[in-house]
Amino acid sequence: MVSTLVPERAGPERAGPERAGRERRARPVSGAADGPPRTRRRRTVVAYLFLSPVLLFFAVFLVLPLGFAVLLSLSHWSGFALSGIEPVGLDNFAALFAAGSTFLVPVLTNTLLFALGTVALALGGSVLVASCIERLRFQGLWRTLYFLPIVTTVVAVGNVWKYMYEPGGLVNGVLNAAGAGSVAFLADPDTALPSVVVVQAWASLGSAILVLTAGLKSIPESYYEAASLDGAGQATVFWRITLPLLRPSLLFVCVTQFLTGLQSFALITVMTKGGPGDATNVAALEMYRRAFSYGDWGTASAAAFVLFVVVLLVTLAQLWVFRRKGEEA
Amino acid sequence: MTPDGRGAGTATGGAGGTGPSRRRFSRALAAALPASLLGAGCAAPGRGTGRPGDPVVLTLLSHYGGGESKEALRGPVDEWNATHDRVKVRTTAVEFDDLLTTLMVRQAAGQGADLVHPYCLWTGQLVRSGVLAPAPPEHAAEIRRGYGTAAVGAASAGGVVHGYPTELQTYALYYNRRLLREAGIDQPPRTWLELEEAAYRTTRRDGYGNTLVQGFGLSTYDDSTTVGQTLALLASAGGAFVAADGRGTAIDSAAGRAVFALERRLVDRGASVPGINMYQAFPAGRVAMVIGAGWWTGSLTSRMGAAYRDVGVAPVPVPEAGGRPGTLCTGFLLGVNAAGPHQREAWEFLRWLNAEKVGVGSGTGASTGASHKAVGAATRMSVLQASLGSLTGRADDMRVLLGADADPNLRPFLEALAYAVPEPNVPGAQRAKSLLRKGIEExxxxxxxxxEALRTVRRQVDQEVARSW
Structure with missing residues (x-):
């Protein structure tokens, strides 16, 4: 049996310098371009055969669902019979932004506020905590403690915080002990979204702290020594040395937290189910309801593409901001 | 494609009224992407060859997925399988929260069950999507003859019966006798005025403003506690949520305004705290009154133990003394998949389960607390529902099954079958219900x-429901 992976000895020189040069331009990986056309074809076939499981995986789980989602976003479909898919053009997108529709306000605005609030709190909190941990003994223990919410299921986290927020719960107990009245955190539309944002930020603090701790450890000690010799105070060191050199880690945390925030679903489902009213309703929850509860797969798919565009724009904006400050993604 | 000819494209859908080019486009796209996406899963499990006389296996998808309900359904299904050689029934159960999704996904994949057990709220949606088959004339006549108006209405869409009503829930006023007595009230309220007075008198708070006892429980916990009780009050005031033609809302009316105003007053004056989970607060003795469905009695019995003796049930109060009673009725139906190959056999099984009467002996309907001594006959479904502490729309069956010494708290729910109105089940009803819930919460x-709330609900429901037609 002839192994098709063994490089053929026939090089470009044998086929003439002109052709060799052409092939080198066309295929930068010179080894793969070697050999007569039949051999190359055979290699290409074998290469695709090796790639086929992965390509098949992507086709089944990425390309087809994506194509189906595009089709649905331009159709009306109740979700039951495939023969009932009825093309409606851009009607679904128009319906999402029609007067009186709740998708833009409050659903999409809630989504952005939720993501923004989560990123702000998680980023600020994780920088603070990571910096403090750097000065403590038993750093591993502290990092583990802060990482615990990550390994806890969202359902458990949501339910525990839900009870803590209730009128007779821990948070109100603390407020009462301090002489303040009770607050209906999750039942009041004004406080419901911020309350859930706090939980999401708390739950995502651990992973951010891990990344930032790694970032802090990569900053050379010599910079701090030099700053100390120059008489720089702690605040100056933090603003002029720590924060600028943490920028790659901050970029990573910022982008990933924003993506998570924009797609948040489970925590809100557990804690408020989007209520009261639409006070905590976000895009992912709205999409799920439209598709699986209301049988309106068309607008659900259209909403998914709108959210995709929002996520893309937000991510590009973050990359642009960080690049302007000299940081590569 | 299945051996019996059922495939992804055999079910009828809602496409229609479009031009030829649109139809071609629809067919081409519907055939290409979804077929390739779902092709691998389209082969239905072996359920008989479909040839006359050959064995048939009917599949039944329900939400009786665990505990008592699973066992209760197994009884009659095992009995059917033991007594019928050719047609067998196989049950598949999921949690209620997953029922619509499972129904949807299996139907789209060409693996829909022969018998489906959906929530009546979805009837219009399922009929419009070509899932539920209309009942054959003899079955429709049997259903109209054997069940109450509300039950028939819940299992119908556009005046056409689509299945046998199974578990039926009417709404009534649960009250805590002890809390009312402590407030100097001996009888449950019969009018809205009495309801308000009792609610204010029973409400208790601590020094920090935390509510210790809610006079009247309004809860945002779920659709049942938010929308169900509002629609029950609306029905007691003679109002309706959806217009008679099913194409818009009718809640922006004098009755709707009166219900919304009543609820708003109760919240504003502190008698109701919507953020509290009613299913925990009432059994804990922290709510004096709440409107709820009949199934809750069974849950309260097991959860409250001896304290259940404080729980009473009365009809939903009416706006004024002497007014006609009214309440809401929700439920489930057992229907036949329009894409199923064995519809005749499926309807026959449903008739056997829901219409054929069997003798009711001692011990039937254990969980209702009744003791039966060969007192009469009832359908197998009625026996099943009574054993779960629930009702069917067959009032005569229920009277037999509940007996003289049954839990008296079940009586008001049974009596309500005579005057309850079915929950609207037009296409888009689930969406309309969610929008109403948001409006109520706001x-x-x-x-x-x-x-503002009435106007917003009317505008949003009219706009969204119109999309479903």
Whole structure:
């Protein structure tokens, strides 16, 4: 049996310098371009055969669902019979932004506020905590403690915080002990979204702290020594040395937290189910309801593409901001 | 494609009224992507060859997935399988929260069950999507003859019966006798005025403003506690949520305004705290009154133990003394998949389960607390529902099954079958219900006034429901 992976000895020189040069331009990986056309074809076939499981995986789980989602976003479909898919053009997108529709306000605005609030709190909190941990003994223990919410299921986290927020719960107990009245955190539309944002930020603090701790450890000690010799105070060191050199880690945390925030679903489902009213309703929850509860797969798919565009724009904006400050993604 | 000819494209859908090019486009796209996406899963499990006389296996998808309900359904199904050689029934159960999704996904993949057991709220949606088959004339006549108006209405869409009503829930006023007595009230309220007075008198708070006892429980916990009780009050005031033609809302009316105003007053004056989970607060003795469905009695019995003796049930209060009673009725139906190959056999099984009467002996319907001594006959489904502490729409069966010494708290629910109105089940009813729930929550939280909330609900429901037609 002839192994098709063994490089053929026939090089470009044998086929003439002109052709060799052409092939080198066309295929930068010179080894793969070697050999007569039949051999190359055979290699290409074998290469695709090796790639086929992965390509098949992507086709089944990425390309087809994506194509189906595009089709649905331009159709009306109740979700039951495939023969009932009825093309409606851009009607679904128009319906999402029609007067009186709740998708833009409050659903999409809630989504952005939720993501923004989560990123702000998680980023600020994780920088603070990571910096403090750097000065403590038993750093591993502290990092583990802060990482615990990550390994806890969202359902458990949501339910525990839900009870803590209730009128007779821990948070109100603390407020009462301090002489303040009770607050209906999750039942009041004004406080419901911020309350859930706090939980999401708390739950995502651990992973951010891990990344930032790694970032802090990569900053050379010599910079701090030099700053100390120059008489720089702690605040100056933090603003002029720590924060600028943490920028790659901050970029990573910022982008990933924003993506998570924009797609948040489970925590809100557990804690408020989007209520009261639409006070905590976000895009992912709205999409799920439209598709699986209301049988309106068309607008659900259209909403998914709108959210995709929002996520893309937000991510590009973050990359642009960080690049302007000299940081590569 | 299945051996019996059922495939992804055999079910009828809602496409229609479009031009030839649109139809071609629809067919081409519907055939290409979804078929390739779902092709691998389209082969239905072996359920008989479909040839006359050959064995048939009917599949039944329900939400009786665990505990008592699973066992209760197994009884009659095992009995059918033991007594019928050719047609067998196989049950598949999921949690209620997953029922619609499972129904949807299996139907789209060409693996829909022969018998489906959906929530009546979805009837219009399922009929419009070509899932539920209309009942054959003899079955429709049997259903109209054997069941109450509300039950028939819940299992119908556009006046056409689509299945046998199974478990039926009417709404009534649960009250805590001890809390009412402590407030100097001996009888449950019969009018809205009495309801308000009792609610204010029973409400208790601590020094920090935390509510210790809610006079009247309004809860945002779920659709049942938010929308169900509002629609029950609306029915008691003679109002309706959806217009008679099913194409819009009718809640922006004098009755709707009166219900919204009542609820808003109760919240504003502190007698109701919507953020509290009613299913925990009432059994804990922290709510004096709440409107709820009949199934809750079984849950309260097991959860409250001896304290259950404080629980009483009365009809939903009416706006004024002497007014006609009214309440809401929700439920489930057992229907036949329109894409199923064995529809005749499926309907026959449903008739056997829901219409054929069997003798009711001692011990039937254990969980209702009744003791039966060969007192009469009832359908197998009625026996099943009574054993779960629930009702069917067959009032005569229920009277037999509940007996003289049954839990008296079940009586008001049974009596309500005579005057309850079915939950609207037009296409888009689930969406309309969600929009109403949001409107109610915005009213309770003070985000909108009574008039604003009514106007918003009307506008949103009309707009969204119109899309479903």
């Amino acid at each position: 009213l309770w939280t003070g985000r909108r006034s009574v008039d």
